[in-house]
Amino acid sequence: MIAYGDIKPLLREDKRVFAYERNYKGQKLIVICNFYPTTYEIELPYDLSNYKCILNNYKNEAKAKKLH
Numbered sequence: 001m002i003a004y005g006d007i008k009p010l011l012r013e014d015k016r017v018f019a020y021e022r023n024y025k026g027q028k029l030i031v032i033c034n035f036y037p038t039t040y041e042i043e044l045p046y047d048l049s050n051y052k053c054i055l056n057n058y059k060n061e062a063k064a065k066k067l068h
Contacts, residue, residue, distance in 0.1 A: 002029060010045060017042060032067065041066050 005024025010032075019032040023040055029053065032042075044067055 011042065014042060016040065 002022070005022045008021040008023070010019040010021055010030070014039055017032060019030070022029045022031070030048070032044075033039075040057050048067075
C-alpha cells in the first residue's frame with residue numbers, strides 16, 4: 001500500500017514539514033515528516049484519533065487535531 005495509490009499533498013504552506021495522504025483500495029496512509037532539529041506544533045486538517053500510528057520517532061502519538 002505504501003508505494004501505490006493517489007497522493008494528496010498536505011500542509012503545503014508549512015515549509016517545516018513534508019506531509020501527504022496516500023489512498024489505495026479504500027485505505028488511507030498519512031505521512032508527516034519534520035526534517036528540522038526542533039519540535040513545534042502543527043494543526044492537522046483532520047482528527048487522527050481513529051488512526052493507527054505505524055511508525056514514529058517519539059513516544060507520543062497523534063490522537064487529536066494537533067501534533068508536536
